[in-house]
Amino acid sequence: MSDTNPLGAHLPLDPKPGHSSRGRLERVLRRGEFAVTAELNPPDSADPDEVYDRAAVFEGWVDGINAVDASGANCHMSSVGICALLTRMGYAPIMQIACRDKNRIAIQGDVLGAAAMGVCNIMCLTGDGVQAGDQPGAKPVFDLDCMSLLETVRTMRDDAKFLSGRKLTTPPQVFLGAAINPFVPPQEFRPMRLAKKIAAGAQFVQSQYCFDVEMFRTYMSRVRDLGLDEKCYIMCGVGPLASARTAKWMRTNVPGVHIPDHIIKRLEGAEDQKAEGKRLCIDIINEVKEIAGVSGIHVMAYRQEEFVAEIVHDSGVLKGRKPWRKEPNFANEMAEARLEESEATAGISPHNLAGAAAENEG
Numbered sequence: 001m002s003d004t005n006p007l008g009a010h011l012p013l014d015p016k017p018g019h020s021s022r023g024r025l026e027r028v029l030r031r032g033e034f035a036v037t038a039e040l041n042p043p044d045s046a047d048p049d050e051v052y053d054r055a056a057v058f059e060g061w062v063d064g065i066n067a068v069d070a071s072g073a074n075c076h077m078s079s080v081g082i083c084a085l086l087t088r089m090g091y092a093p094i095m096q097i098a099c100r101d102k103n104r105i106a107i108q109g110d111v112l113g114a115a116a117m118g119v120c121n122i123m124c125l126t127g128d129g130v131q132a133g134d135q136p137g138a139k140p141v142f143d144l145d146c147m148s149l150l151e152t153v154r155t156m157r158d159d160a161k162f163l164s165g166r167k168l169t170t171p172p173q174v175f176l177g178a179a180i181n182p183f184v185p186p187q188e189f190r191p192m193r194l195a196k197k198i199a200a201g202a203q204f205v206q207s208q209y210c211f212d213v214e215m216f217r218t219y220m221s222r223v224r225d226l227g228l229d230e231k232c233y234i235m236c237g238v239g240p241l242a243s244a245r246t247a248k249w250m251r252t253n254v255p256g257v258h259i260p261d262h263i264i265k266r267l268e269g270a271e272d273q274k275a276e277g278k279r280l281c282i283d284i285i286n287e288v289k290e291i292a293g294v295s296g297i298h299v300m301a302y303r304q305e306e307f308v309a310e311i312v313h314d315s316g317v318l319k320g321r322k323p324w325r326k327e328p329n330f331a332n333e334m335a336e337a338r339l340e341e342s343e344a345t346a347g348i349s350p351h352n353l354a355g356a357a358a359e360n361e362g
Contacts, residue, residue: 020157020203021175023120024092024324025064029204029233034289034317035296037064037094037206037235038308040086042076051077051085057305059091060325061312064121066206066298069096072254073133080110087118090326094177095119098127103143104152108162111153115172123177123206124149128255146178147200154201178202180234182219183212183258191222194232204233206298209250211259213287220291229293236288239300240307241277244268278307285315 013022020026028035038058043050058065067082079096086093095114097107111122126146130138144152152163153176160171178197182190194205210216216236223229241247241259244267251259263280270276281299288294297317301308312318 015173021120021173023064023175025094025121026175026203028063028323029295033321034319035063035233035235036061036299036312036317036323037066037296038062038299038301038305039066039068040082041302041305042068042079042082044076046077048085051082052089054305055086055089055091058308060323061309061318062299063296063323064092064094066094066096066123069098069125069127070101070133071096071098071128073100073128073130073135073138075133075135080114083114083119084117090324092121092324093119094121094123096123096125097149098125099142099144099146099149100127100130100140101138103141104163107144107149108152108156111156111172111174112168115174120173121175121177122153123179124153124202125179132255147196150176150178150197150200150202175203176201177204177206179208180205181208181256182216183208183210184256187215187219188222190219191226191228194223194228195226198228198232202232204235204295206235207237208256208258209237209239209300210284210288211257211263213284215258216288217291220293224293229295233295234293235296235298236291236294237298237300238281238284238288239302240274240281240304240311241267242304243273243277246277274304278304278311281311282315285311285317289315289317 013024013027015022016027019030025035025037038061040051040054040058043054055065065086067079067086068076069079070076083093083095097110099107102110114122124146126142130136130140153172153174155161155163156168157171157174157176160168162168180190180194180197184190197205207216220229220234223234241250241263244264247259247264247267250257266280267273267276285297288297299308299311301311
């Protein structure tokens with residue numbers, strides 16, 4: 001895939017009154033449409049095509065793509081690097097920032113750089129401890145946490161200044177997000193935790209995987225009682241399970257993931273566990289989309305990204321709406337065809353252009 005934008009997609013969009021950013025995700029949510037985001041599995045590579053190939057499977061099905069920041073304290077391509085590639089192609093990335101690895105100076109610089117590239121959404125996370133990853137000897141930073149990071153970016157955006165008080169000439173226009181986990185005890189405290197994040201600046205949140213719909217329904221009832229659903233867009237995290245064995249491993253090894261026994265039993269009783277995991281994800285989406293106060297879903301399909309389009313389609317959450325996708329630029333295709341024709345007429349093939357150039361230079 002060429003490292004150029006085939007459509008010349010103009011991001012960010014024109015400013016809109018009352019909006020914090022110039023991105024598509026905020027517009028979809030503010031219009032009251034059910035939003036869909038997905039998580040991009042970052043490569044252990046410096047090849048941009050690995051990012052583009054992974055993003056392509058989401059095209060036309062999601063309103064935003066999360067660029068994760070060394071999740072699980074494991075090193076991959078950086079979130080800011082992934083965002084640079086995605087914005088170049090016209091995608092709408094959600095840049096995750098984990099406080100574990102950078103101090104406030106580096107983080108504020110990344111926020112400005114990301115906004116300059118067209119990143120319109122920032123997800124503020126504390127981050128897993130280094131002991132959770134494959135380099136436990138690394139030095140953790142944690143200069144900020146998710147709350148103070150939200151306040152920092154909000155200060156940069158709304159007050160046009162760094163934490164030091166120094167003024168910004170152009171503030172970042174970004175839509176601020178955070179993570180929630182309704183499934184860890186004490187459950188009755190979780191809505192209050194959300195309230196604190198909203199007070200710090202969160203405008204949308206994405207939840208940890210939801211495999212216990214009743215627990216999530218109870219959480220949302222408390223959220224509505226506090227009026228928090230009117231102050232923040234709440235997106236429920238969902239994802240397909242590849243097998244009962246995978247579910248057991250996640251329940252034991254992934255912090256904050258809650259998978260009830262009945263989910264594992266359903267997978268164990270299936271003839272095709274991967275297909276059943278996909279159906280289970282669709283069933284959960286169909287339940288949570290009907291819960292009052294839920295504004296969207298966040299699909300986390302680790303190593304099953306090819307199922308995202310099918311899951312979103314079969315769940316019917318888009319209700320016929322078509323999220324942005326790249327369209328071929330026929331003018332560019334015609335220009336390329338004419339170039340190839342002229343090269344063929346001149347006896348120069350695209351494969352020996354470099355050699356011809358080298359000979360001319362000699």
